[in-house]
Every structure is written in C-alpha cells, then in structure tokens.
Amino acid sequence: MKNKLLILSFLFLNIVAYAQTFEAVLKETYLKFEKTEAPQEKLSLVNRLDMIAARYSDQWSAHYYAAYAKVVTSYLLEDEKQRDGLIDQAEQALNKSKTLTKTNDEILVLEAYIANARLAVKPMSRYKKYGEIFDAKLAEATALNAANPRIYFLKGQSVFHTPRPFGGGCKNAMPFFEKAIPLFAKASNGDLSKPYWGQDRNQYYINECNE
Secondary structure (H helix, E strand, O other): OHHHHHHHHHHHHHHHHHOOOHHHHHHHHHHHHHHOOOHHHHHHHHHHHHHHHHHOOOOHHHHHHHHHHHHHHHOOOOOHHHHHHHHHHHHHHHHHHHHHOOOOHHHHHHHHHHHHHHHHHOHHHHHHHHHHHHHHHHHHHHHHOOOOHHHHHHHHHHHHOOOHHHOOOHHHHHHHHHHHHHHHHHOOOOOOOOOOOOHHHHHHHHHHHHO
C-alpha cells in the first residue's frame, strides 16, 4: 500500500510538472475539493494540494489553499487528534503563505477560520481562548476590507453552531449570512489569486435556517 501511494504521488507530481500552468493545476484540484463532501475524498485532495504547494513552493496561493482545505476537512472528521493534527498542518501552511505575500484580509480571515476549527474540536474547554482569537482576526480583516463576504459567512457559521442560550441559532446567525449575499455576488469566482470560497456554504446555512 505504501509503495502504491508513493507511485501515485510520483505520477501526480509529474502531471503537475507538465501541466500548462500552475493556476490551472491548482484550480482543477480546488474545484474537485469543493465538489465533494466525502471526508476520505477530501483528504486525498488535501494531499494533492500539499504536493502542488511543494512543487510550487514560491506561490503564496498554493500554501493558502492547502491550509484552507485542511481547515474545511477538519470539521468532517471525528477523531480529535486527527482533527487537531490537520489544523496544525493548516496553520503551518498558512504561515508559509504569509511569508510570500503581505498580510491582507484574506489571510486574516483564514486565521480566524483556523481558530474556529480549533474551538470546534473541544468547544467547552476552548471557547474563551480561540473565540477571542476568532473575533480579533475578523475585526482586523474588517478594518482592512469590510466588503469581504467571508467575514460575515464565518460570523454566521459561528453563531449558527453556538447554543441558543449563549446567543446562537438561526435567528441570530441569519443577519450575517444575509449580509454576505450581495458581497459574494460582487466577487469574481474564477481567479484563485482572489479567494472566493464560502458562497455555497453561506447559502447552505440560509437554506437550513429557512426550513
């Protein structure tokens, strides 16, 4: 099995090497990742994104999307150690991305997402520490670009999953999801150098609240 995985990794790296452009390879893998909800398929695509980041180590977006994919996938796993390990890797990948580009609202938003993923593993014991980091990062992102729809999507998602006695639930989450709608509509959804993730998930939560 190990040898098979090594062979598959080698073949994929060769495909990447001969692809027309870095952008095309990254986008193809990213779109496949977004289309599947199966944890094992997502983990497989996380590995592909890692290989792309290794092949194109000078590209900030390669590390950025490797980090993003790890955060998203962590929510789909059950084992706490596996989740935390994946989030550790996401943080490492984002730190590499930060060395290749100036800190901007998208970096801060993903840092907030990572903090929220940490919290989600053990909500009761981690709420205070990572809840404060989450809020602080989104506040920084808002100061840089209040029109970033992912700020409101993440706020809404956080509120949605917060128990009602603590101010959570659909009623309090919906204003954030609704605020994100026109901002997502204005964004380009074709250029990965300008992140546009979150729109489908934002609509998913709206549908959940409307049912």
